[in-house]
Amino acid sequence: MQRWESKLSRAVGYGLGAAALGLAGVVAGGTALARRVVTPDLSPAEPVLLDRIEREDDRIIVWLRGRHADLPGQYSLLFNGDAGHARVGPVLAIDRGAVSRQVLQVDRGVLQAGARGRLTGWWYATPEAVGLRTERIHYETELGAAEAWILHPQKVRRSQRGRWAVHVHGRGALPEETLRGVLPLARAGITSLVISYRNDPGAPAGDYGRYGMGVAESRDVDAAIAETLRRGALRVTLFGWSMGGTAVLRSGTTGRYAAAVDGLILDSPAVDWPALLRHQAAAVAAPRPLADLGITLLKRGVVRGGEPGGIDFPSLRPQTVGRALQVPVLLHASRGDSFVPCAGAEALAASRPDLVQLRLQDEGEHVKLWNTDPEGWEAVTEQFARALPKPGWRGDLLVPPVRLD
Structure with missing residues (x-):
């Protein structure tokens, strides 16, 4: 996160300097900002x-x-x-x-x-460090095979057989980030699939080697759900962190296997991407028009992201996401998050109080909420997972059983 902010600051600084030269300079600055948003960092900062x-x-x-x-x-x-x-x-x-x-x-x-x-905030250095029986596997995505880990609960009651979860890390992180969420689900009898996705070290490169802001990555989540179904899953809980939250929201609402999803758990999710990018640009003194230009360039595909044809920003807003929700959601957010403001999470919760449970903390930096209160965070997560209803009923309509091609 720190290296991303540093490079964004340099990109914006270039844009502000170039802006003095006229329209061409403004376009150059907006282009530099947009490219930074979708370009993976090769190495993390060490501040x-x-x-x-x-x-x-x-x-x-x-x-x-x-x-x-x-x-x-x-x-x-x-x-x-x-x-x-x-x-x-x-x-x-x-x-x-x-x-x-x-x-x-x-x-x-x-x-x-x-x-x-x-x-x-990762805490666990390897999946084996969680203390559960672990399998290292590959699952097939539309781009090729990607690495993943299966972590099995120690004791699975008969009623919990067939319950799986897919864990999805955030932008610039690694699968280790999500391991904090495995134990509370394991205590609820849920088997976890922790995935890598496009542009990760253990996965294929995405289009142009860039991020799709959770849109393209959601198709890797779809592929992970398909993997759990092939292994006997009857219902799947999706657990997303930061940009992984975006991917989970999309997969769990409009994805190919959304009918198999019984609930969503989100930590520090990127729910409102236009507002998020404006916030991050403002943090490095970029004027709003420069941020808006960067959004427009990504939306139209002028600056290429990891999604062919451009990023669908209108679908990446709380009101749009809220209308598409069909299953219960647990949303961990923090007023202390300086990278992804909690306003997007609050707006999503306000738009669907019938489905969204918001756990809002006063302190905790981005994806570091567990670290400030691990007992409370895990207790709420486990309780939510245990209470999830079986998928299939959406209002008064019975969704047909999920089928694999």
Whole structure:
């Protein structure tokens, strides 16, 4: 996220400077902004410096400096180009700009003063670390085979056989991001399929090697649902994070296998893309006309995204999404999310109070809501999953059984 904001800032800075040259400069700035939105980052930023390490009795304490080093809650510390992974607890102290946290576990690598890294909300370094029986598989998408993980609940009651979930990470993240959502669903007897999708390291490249803002990615979610149905799923819960939330909303409402979906769980979802892009442009001092131009260029396909023919922005707004909803939705959002404002989630909840349950926190950065309150987050998620009705009935109409070609 930080690297995306840095590159967006440079792109907008170029556009603002060029704007002084006239219309051509404005177009150049809008084009640069639009390209940044749909272009995958090759490597994540490492804004956190491991300043020093202390040992107190049997505890290891790290002192960190940099952006988001003082976030409330517990996190993964990825360092040395993600080669190292440690889990750190809440903030213990702040001294002259440095933040101390206890190291709870080192999963890989060696912590050394001077290393650079980043705090993420992922927590689990591998699917096996969740503690469930895991299978590593490939599933077929329209672009080719993509990697995925199956995590099996320890005990499945007969009534829960055939219940699956598909977990979908956000823009620029990896499947590890979603593993926090597996255990509460496993306790409800649900088998989880954690997927990679187009442009991920374990999946084929998308059109032009770019993102489709959840629209193109939703067809990979459709393919993942098909994989669960082939493996015996009778009902599927979709769980999406950030842009993965966009993909899940689309797949669960208008996707090919929407009739098999019994509910949606969303964390920090991108629900209102026009408002989101204007917010992110404003964060780096881009005037609204420049952001609007970037949206128009993506919508018309002048700037190519990962969706042939352009991005369907009118369908990526809360009111449009709300009208299409047919199953219950649990929506985790935070007033502390500086990257995807919670206004879109609130608007979606307001548009469909009959289906949407909004869990709105006061603190928690983007896709880091679990990290500030893991017990509460998991309890609500598990309760929602347990209560989901069987799919098939939509009002007074019985949807025909889902069939695979």
